[in-house]
Amino acid sequence: MHSFPRKKRLLNKHDYEKVFSSGKKIATFQLTAFVKKNSHELPRLGVVVSKRQIPRAVDRNKIKRMLRECFRKHDSMPNVDIVVLAYKGLEKLSNPILREKVIELWKKIEEWYEKYCKSS
């Protein structure tokens, strides 16, 4: 039930561009998400970790994995496309603190969804 198959990911450039151009920006410290309601049954996640923000490949992999892992465990997400951008300083955080930060972001997204998308 906590799976993360290809259905739940953003797979190509067009998906990302759609979310960037018409999605809602929701930001916390060091993490920014673009969110857009989609027409699928499931939420979908994409992660952007730029080389400029996180220089080392090992750290980039670690952050991507943590974000995916938190997304996988968090099964109450509505059907939205999310693109998360990671900023510098994240690689210095330990795993439990990083997880707290991500969950905080998820909660903000759910609040936004409750307010604007559920009624329409």
Added chain:
RNA sequence: AGAGUUGGCUAGACAACCGCUGUUUUUCGAAAGAGAGAUAGAGGAAAGUCCGGGCUCCAUAGGGCAAAGUGCCAGGUAAUUCCUGGGAAGCGUGAGCUUACGGAAAGUGCAACAGAAAAUAAACCGCCUUAUUUAUAAGGUAAGGGUGAAAUGGUGCGGUAAGAGCGCACCGCGUGAUUGGCAACAGUUACGGCAUGGUAAACCCCGCUUGGAGCAAGGCCAAAUAGAGGUCCCCGUGAUUUUCGGAUCACAAAACGCUGCCCGCGUUAGGAUCUGGGUAGGUCGCUAGAACUGUGUGGUGACACACAGGUGAGAUGAAUGGUUGUCCACGACAGAACCCGGCUUAUCGGCUAACUCUUUUU
């Protein structure tokens, strides 16, 4: 025992649960797909992209110039700026280590400060001679002083007014001969006579090497839209002409939209099908390789050859992870993206081999 030199190996372990990517088996399903099981899944540097190749596409008669690279000798290799062995110079008590190590008597240039002078020589102090006005001038000198990273071979003896390769001996340097060596080079010897300061990662000269771009290379399949070409179908009416197939000219009509209809206005000048190019997308390239392990043979060695064995990442918004528990030496640097061979840089520790020096004991 301590200190050190050079190489090699290793890169936390185990368990449980939840996930990801590839392959494969199987169940359900018309298919798309879904479920279950099995199995494999980052490195010694995967890094920097600094060299060299394979591979792919483009270019290409041959030669020269330019540009870039490179530079002791011999060998190894697919190839190299790599590696091995040797030589030379320097460092270290030593094991060993370091070296961009062709040419400065072809030319041009450069050298802060200090110093008299930084190079077709020159003369501050000093030393010596002569002259006289006795502290000056003229001349000789490169031994001594001081400066500097560097000062026109070094040491000794002779010689001299004082000195000086001016002469001699030894060392150094150059040239010739000869011995050893494939060679770099080394040894011996004869002669020369001190001429040729340094700097070539300054220009330069000499020898040698080099076509360009890179897997986002490149090959194949290929929707939609627009455009290109071919074939077939359709191609109104009237007039003229006619060899009765048709040709030419003129006029219109049709479809769609604005409005249900008419007028009017606007748009389209047709339809079907095929072909090639080609975008999104897919797929191949994509991992069996100048590879790895072991043994033997040849070689001082790099390496080569033979035999045997196993073969186990391949993603593409991009997998190899998360949580918990136990143990210990408490875990560094760090993440594949076409593939190999090197180099360089980063790195917590642990294990191991050979060798060197010092001390102690026997």
